[in-house]
Amino acid sequence: MKKLTAYKQSLTDIETAKTQIAELETKCSQVSIDCKSLTLNHKSSKAQFVYAVGILMSQVNACYALGLDTVSVQEDLDCAVQLYKDATELQEWNTYIHELAQYNRELFRLLTDEERFQLCEYPKAPKA
Numbered sequence: 001m002k003k004l005t006a007y008k009q010s011l012t013d014i015e016t017a018k019t020q021i022a023e024l025e026t027k028c029s030q031v032s033i034d035c036k037s038l039t040l041n042h043k044s045s046k047a048q049f050v051y052a053v054g055i056l057m058s059q060v061n062a063c064y065a066l067g068l069d070t071v072s073v074q075e076d077l078d079c080a081v082q083l084y085k086d087a088t089e090l091q092e093w094n095t096y097i098h099e100l101a102q103y104n105r106e107l108f109r110l111l112t113d114e115e116r117f118q119l120c121e122y123p124k125a126p127k128a
Contacts, residue, residue, distance in 0.1 A: 010104040017097040024090040042087040
């Protein structure tokens with residue numbers, strides 16, 4: 001693959017990754033789960049997720065044992081598990097975009113002046 005083509009592709013991939021990250025951040029930031037002593041969000045650690053999911057699973061089991069309705073606790077549990085999956089995917093996308101940006105910078109340094117000139121776009125005049 002030519003350097004210039006690789007560079008242009010990396011720019012496209014960065015934009016795709018930014019879009020994916022924005023969508024996941026929006027989705028994740030809308031979720032907050034209160035587990036009494038802990039509130040989960042997309043920035044919570046793995047240990048916090050383990051703790052919260054453990055509490056929620058215990059609550060579901062306790063509801064079954066007591067013959068109580070489990071719907072709201074089960075919804076919180078399902079939401080916590082989905083939030084963990086989304087937060088993990090978001091972290092993977094963030095890692096990917098950082099790697100892409102580094103790749104992009106390295107490629108740019110390898111480009112000749114002629115190849116860099118080809119990246120320039122002549123401005124378009126406004127319509128009169």
